[in-house]
Amino acid sequence: MAHEHKLEIFRGLVKFKSNTSKIWGVLIFLTIVTIIEVVLGIYKPDMFMHTWITPFEGGFFATLGNIILSPFVYMKPLNLIFIVLTIIKAYYIAWDFMHLRDETGSFRKMIVWTGVFLICYLAFILLQEGGYVFDVYNGEDSLIKRDF
């Protein structure tokens, strides 16, 4: 049974000789990423603990800027790093371990685009709503008291 494997990762930067060595290569990469995550999680460097950009104040364009740059405006850089590293890990698990790299392009898109779209939609709605409920609980005119 002849199976075609695409043997290069990082857009052709690294090319492996056989599928087995590619697997070990990806394992090393995933391990390094996990170690970076754990070290950052334990030491929590101060420079990553506060947002680098404060929310823009002003009119329509300030609001628009806040929405477009929301990962940088509202999220701690450390958390942003964690999420980006996670997505990188997920990419290599799906592409190399689950052989998505070797599947037909349209099959791959069918799986990935559907999932990514629906998950983004779900996450956006629930997080937006969670932030709203927080405001309802903690706003200045809130009628709910929980600290007693």
Added chain:
Amino acid sequence: MNSTVATGTEEKTWGGGNKPLKASYGKMMMWFFIVSDALTFSAFLAAYGFSRFKFVNEWPIADEVFTHVPFLHGQELPMIYVAFMTFVLIMSSVTMVLAVDAGHRMNKAKVTIYMFLTIIGGAIFVGSQAWEWATFIQGDYGAVQTKGGNILQFGKNVTEDGVEKFKRVSIEDLAIPIADVRVEHDRSNGLWFREEATLPPYSVNEIYAGLVANENVLVRTQLLDENGHKTILSREESLKQIKENGKLVVKGANLQVNEYGTSLFADFFFFITGFHGFHVLSGVVLNIIIFFNVVLGTYERRGSYEMVEKVGLYWHFVDLVWVFVFTFFYLV
């Protein structure tokens, strides 16, 4: 897998035996199942995000909750054990993909070895998760729950290596036993009243007596300050909070209450890691079935190890989900 039954219609588009998108039926359906299962998990994680955003200024800090490592009792080592679990799962993913690779080359001996290693890795992971659960349920320092459902924890400021920090004090060290505490009702002392759930280890009065006696102990609330640390109350405020608002002594965690913070934290811990652990468990069972099929030579006779590949997809998916659970539950 190639169809072995000749119906004479294989050549026609709708005659069966076709592989749209060059993926066999089983593999494609496994992928579709994975997409739908990914949505279930993302719903769980998004719900976790919802609850966390709702209580964003008082959510427990995972680093302070998951600090235990087996055999290293009493040491605070945040993340180490979860990192180990993550590595075990990624490693078993690697042995799985090696098994698939050996299957493509029709190497039965290697498929057997790698499948076996995958099963071992899965078993280690499930066992680790059970230990993690047990530790979480058992609890660590204990806390007092207020009438409003908030959690108050205890600790004192100590200087270690020249740095002053807040060190937690457990309720066992704090409480001073008082004689007339209520005893647990059981079936023998009641006509109508059957029995009740286990009573908390201490009463609030015992904790309060201990707090009065230990003058350096302070109460810590759940509220986070601007640096992301929990707020520590003054001595007077500590005594006042416990005396006036303390209602229940909590040790460990269950679905109603937990000593780490808002009850939703433990609920989501149980649901998300439990659902994931259940997936790992069923993955191990599937792997065992496939393992025996490999040993018996089923796929050798069939001429294709594609079943190993299909179950491998599921196994990698479990790993993929764990990567996200790890990030959103333990890191972020």
